[in-house]
Amino acid sequence: MRKSSLFIGLFVTILIGIGIIGFSKVSQANAEITEGSDNYTISETWELPTELDEISGIVWIDAHTLACVQDENGIIYMYDLDERSITEEIPFAGNGDYEGIALHNTDLYVMQSDGLLYEIKDWRETNRTISSYKTGFEAANNMESLTYSAKDKSLLTAPKDKDAHDEFKGIYKISMTSKTADVNSPTYKIEMNAEALNKYQGKKLHKTFNPSEIAVHPKTNDIYVLEGKNPKLLILDQHGTLKTVYKLDEINFPQPEGMTFSDDADLYISNEAVNGTASIHLVEFKFN
Template identity: 40%
Template sequence: MNKIAAAITLVIIGIVAVIYYTVDFPFNIEREDFTEEYEIQQKWDLPNRLEEVSGIDFIDDTHVACIQDEEGIIFIYNLAENKIEKEIKFGKIGDYEGIALFKNNAFVMRSDGILFEVENYRTNNRKVIKHKTFLKAKHNVEGLCADLENNRLLVAVKDRDPVNHSTKGIYAFNLNSKKLQKKPVYQIHLEDSIFKNVQTKNKLKIMMPSEVKINPKTKEIYVTDARNPKLLILSPEGETKKLYLLNREKFYQPEGISFDSKGNLFISNEGHSDPANILKVKLKN
C-alpha cells in the first residue's frame, strides 16, 4: 500500500513539474515597485475583429497592417478614421504572431515557425508562399520585423531557445536565400543584470519576447514581453541598454511594435476587459 501511495505521489509531482515548466502562465512574475518611464500620447481602441491583435507594421503614417492570432488575415487599419479599411486573406485559421512589410510584400510568422510570404499583398495578384524553418511550435515564435539595411527579417523566440537555453535568440531570415540562419544574430542573456528587478522561479520566463522591431532613427532593437509587460532596448550591436517595466493596467498584453516615418513608437495590446488598442508611446530617458 505504501508503494502504491509513493508511486501516485511521484506521478503527481511529475505532472505538476511538467505543467510548471511548459504552461505559459501570464501572471507568474513578481516585480519591485517601479516608476513609469514613458508617456502615452494617443490611444486607438480597436474593433472586436482585432481583439487578439498580435502584430502591427506601418504602411504609411495613416495606415497600419495588423494581424490577429486566430485568422490568416492581414487587416489594414486606418488610424485617421479609426476603422478597418481592408481585409486580405492569406491563410487558414492559425496562431499568427508577427508581421513585417518589405517593399510590396508582407511576411507573417506563425508560432510554429512557418513563415508566410504574401507577394504583392495589397493587389489582386498576390501570391502566398510558405517557408519552413528549423523553429517549431515548442519554441513559440512570436517576434518578426524587417531589417531593411541588411535585406533580412529578424525572428524572435518566445519560449525555449533551440541553441542556448540560458538565452533568447533573435535569428535572421535571409531574403535572398529565403532561409533562416541557425546561429542567432542577437542573444538576450537571461542572467543579464538589466533584469535584476524581474524575479521568477523559472528563468525562461524572465524575458519572453512577443515582438521585435528596429527603431528606424537610432537602429536600436526594441523587444516587448507580453506575459509580464516590459520593453527591452538593445543597441544596434545587440547589447542591452534599457529595460522599461510597463504597467499592466495600461499595457495589458503588448504584442506588437511599430514606428512611423518620424520614429514615433507605437505598441499594440490584446484586449481583455477593455478593447484591444494601439498606443503612441513616448519613452523617457
C-alpha cells in the first residue's frame, strides 16, 4: 500500500509539473502573439477570396481598387474594396514566384523573387505591352519588395535574405529607364546592428530583419519596410535614418507580405492565408 501510494503521489506530482510547464509555455506564447497589438488600430478588414490565399503584394490604384499579386500565378488581380471582390484579372506571365507590385503613371511593375522585373505598360489598355528585365539581383537575394518613390524618381526594393554584406540590408533604386539597379550601391541602409533591432538579433546577423515589402509615405516620404517572417514594421525617415520598429502581433498579422498607401496616406497591409483566410487591413499606427 505504501509503495502504491508513493507511486500515485509521484504520478500526480509529475502531472502537476507538466501542467505548470505547459501553462507557462502557453502563457509565454500568448504574450509573444499579442505583443505589439497596442501599437495600432485596425479600422477595417477585408477577407479575401481563395485566389488570393498567397497574396504577396498590393498597390493602390484608385479610391476603391487595389492591384494584387500572389506568389504562384503570373496574374494581377484587381480587387474592389467597395465590392469586396476581384473585378479583373490581368495575366502577365506563367507560373513563378511573384512577390512585389508597384505603380508608376499608367504602368504596373511586378518583382519576381529572383530579381526579374516585369513591366506591364499601359495596363488599362487592351493592347498593353509586357516586358521583363534583369535588375541585377539574384535568387539568393530573395526579392520580395517593390514600390515607386516619387522623391527618388525610381522603383525601390530590398533583399529579403542575403545582401552584399551581412551588416545591412540595402534599399536600392531601380532606374525607370534601364530597369536595373546598382547592386553594390544601396541608396539607404538598414543596419542590422541598429539599437532598435538589438532584441531581434540572432546567431546570424543578416537574419535580424528580412524585408518582405516596402512603401513610401506620400506626404512625409518616410520609408516603411515590412517583415512577414517575424512580423514587424520598420520606419525610416526620408533620408534613410531609422526612426522606429514596431512589432506586429501574429493574430492580426500572421504573415504580412503586402503593403501600400492610398493617396491620402491611409496604410493597407495584406496577409497570406495562414490557418485561416487571407486578408487586407486598413491600419493606423500610434506614434509617440
